[in-house]
Amino acid sequence: MKHLPLFVLLALALAACAPQSRVPEISRKAAEEEARKQREIVVLERMKVQDRLRRVDFAVRAANVDLCKEKAPAVGFLTMDRDSAPPEYRDAYASLYGVTRQMTVISVFGGGPAARAELAVGDRIVSVNGKIIGGGSSGRSRVAKLIAEGKGRPLSLMVRRGVALVPVELTPAMVCNYPTFLRNDDSVNAFADGSRIIVTSGLMRFAEADDELAFVIGHELAHNTMGHIEAKTGNMILGGIVGAILTGLSGVNVIDPMMQVGVLAFSQEFEAEADYVGVYYAAKAGYDTKKAAYFWRRMAAAHPRAIGLQGTTHPSSAKRFLAVEAATREVAGKRARGEPLVPYMKSSRKRASKPAGSGPTQ
Ligand SMILES: [Zn+2]
Numbered sequence: 001m002k003h004l005p006l007f008v009l010l011a012l013a014l015a016a017c018a019p020q021s022r023v024p025e026i027s028r029k030a031a032e033e034e035a036r037k038q039r040e041i042v043v044l045e046r047m048k049v050q051d052r053l054r055r056v057d058f059a060v061r062a063a064n065v066d067l068c069k070e071k072a073p074a075v076g077f078l079t080m081d082r083d084s085a086p087p088e089y090r091d092a093y094a095s096l097y098g099v100t101r102q103m104t105v106i107s108v109f110g111g112g113p114a115a116r117a118e119l120a121v122g123d124r125i126v127s128v129n130g131k132i133i134g135g136g137s138s139g140r141s142r143v144a145k146l147i148a149e150g151k152g153r154p155l156s157l158m159v160r161r162g163v164a165l166v167p168v169e170l171t172p173a174m175v176c177n178y179p180t181f182l183r184n185d186d187s188v189n190a191f192a193d194g195s196r197i198i199v200t201s202g203l204m205r206f207a208e209a210d211d212e213l214a215f216v217i218g219h220e221l222a223h224n225t226m227g228h229i230e231a232k233t234g235n236m237i238l239g240g241i242v243g244a245i246l247t248g249l250s251g252v253n254v255i256d257p258m259m260q261v262g263v264l265a266f267s268q269e270f271e272a273e274a275d276y277v278g279v280y281y282a283a284k285a286g287y288d289t290k291k292a293a294y295f296w297r298r299m300a301a302a303h304p305r306a307i308g309l310q311g312t313t314h315p316s317s318a319k320r321f322l323a324v325e326a327a328t329r330e331v332a333g334k335r336a337r338g339e340p341l342v343p344y345m346k347s348s349r350k351r352a353s354k355p356a357g358s359g360p361t362q
Helices: 006-017 027-063 089-097 138-148 201-206 212-227 228-250 255-264 268-286 287-304 317-337 348-351
Strands: 071-074 077-081 104-108 124-128 155-161 163-170 173-176 180-185 190-192 197-200
Touching: 006 201, 027 071, 027 089, 027 155, 027 173, 027 201, 027 212, 071 138, 077 201, 089 155, 104 124, 104 255, 124 138, 124 228, 155 201, 173 190, 173 348, 180 201, 190 212, 197 212, 201 287, 212 228, 212 287, 268 287, 287 317
Parallel strands: 180 197
Antiparallel strands: 071 173, 077 104, 124 155, 155 163, 190 197
16 A cells, blocks of 8 residues: 555545536537537627617617717617627627628617618628728728718618628717717626716616616716716816825825815715706606616615715715606606706706796795
């Protein structure tokens, strides 16, 4: 026994700890085939989420285009070419949507300009306004440039559908120019950065009804249109200046803490305003914001700590539910009176609450 090499002893010891049942063997070929199928499922699931987000996002940004300073044409389709697909998913995109080196349509969401023009998934873009579109990044940027330059004027597309060449006349719709992006991230979150809106896949799962999703997009759109990001940056700089002065006077470096104070200044107020204006944006797009209010009750159920938090960056979920309900009643009142669905601003609130000829109001 003592002459047995050490590794044999180790192998015997490990064998004693190994599973005892006889598990069916999976061949490498079968595992590869299943992996291929699973990658296709991943693409299909992501596309379903992407289509839902883009459909609701389009509705909200198109309905509120008159309230946005920055506008851009939206076409309502997504393309991909083989080189722009993630390498491990190239085969999945090829088999599901026929993606080749040519720009291929992989998504057309319902109700958008491309759907109205009957552009179809799998169509390959041959030319736009008579200009030949090649593959790769140059083709993508050429199409993006032609769409932007058109400023909403109709686009003449020539697409290859199967073996046929099919002309498609597509009229883009003008929308608020704050494009929305999906981020693959399980946390329930959405945010605005002043020029874009980012929504996580976790939030897409959490927002069960499209009404809730429209409210979230409306909220983030409001952060951008109301200039909250710039205001926060301004407050941070101001905090930094005050901090520098205090540091100079006291000799203790308080620049960073004062910048933090600046960032947090009016944070809850900005969030409350984004909820209020966001209700209008979602309602204008035809969504039921009474249903959207329940987003905050479900959020409370999932994160009970948010119910009574004080002094954080966001109002409590209790306040947010009630505020969304109140804004929804305000919108319903305006609808009933045939008034335009525009949020009250501080300068207009007084006038609006004192109709001509009435007595003093509260
Ligand atoms: Zn917010």
